[in-house]
Amino acid sequence: KITISESIVPRVIVSLTSYGSRVTGGSLAYTIYSLLKQDMRAERVILWLSDEEFSDETLPNYLRFFKTYGLEVRYCEDMRSYKKLLPTLQLAPDYDIITADDDLYYARNHVESLFHWHEQHPHCIISVASRVPQVDDNQNLLPYSTWQLCKPMLEGVTNRYVVPLGGWGVYYPAGIMGNEVLQIDLARKLCPLADDIWFFMTGIIHGVEKHVGNQSQVPAYPTDLIR
Secondary structure (H helix, E strand, O other): OOOOOOOEEEEEEEEEEOOHHHHHOOHHHHHHHHHHOOOOEEEEEEEEEEOOOOOHHHOOHHHHHHHOOOEEEEEEOOOHHHHHOHHHHHHOOOOEEEEOOOOEEEOOOHHHHHHHHHHHOOOEEEEOOEEEOOEOOOOOEOOHHHOEEOOHHHOOOEOOOOEEOHHHOEEEOOOOOOHHHHOHHHHHHHOOOOHHHHHHHHHHHOOOEEEEOOHHHOOEEEHHHHO
16 A cells, blocks of 8 residues: 555656566566655656557556556657657646656655746756766867766756756756657657757757756665665
């Protein structure tokens, strides 16, 4: 039995995806549990799975159990990590969306904190963790591995050029991304393994500002540690 909070953030969806042994091995269960057990929970929690891998008939029992507590399990084509956001943008374009990863256990104030920062900065994409692109003396982008992480003491920074990291939680207000973000064929060509970069660049096109919250206030833990 799971005790579900009666406090709901309306018009907000938590969206995530998973695959393979993370689903069948059960590590995903800890992530889903933490998202359902929020002190202030999202109106909907949607898990996207590849329709080539899973169906209602092949779902593990723990996901069937979570569905009785409001989890929505939906199926789409295999877009790899893009499944965490793009299908939900198409399904519910008038909802705000919080993305999550399938290998983290989220603190109980996660959704509430992101929503609180959104209320303060309603026209920004809100992130818990972000990177700052680095350039050389000629203003050419350096490799991604050199991009610095925003530290918790930078809470309050608002800058369109930071790159939100989807795993730790990103809050996308409805309509903020524009239709370019849905061009999955182009995304696969340009950023096949880097959905964060694709979402960052489509945000740049529209001049979207990003606000970085304080990661220390909303910790997330690898599910391997919880297990």
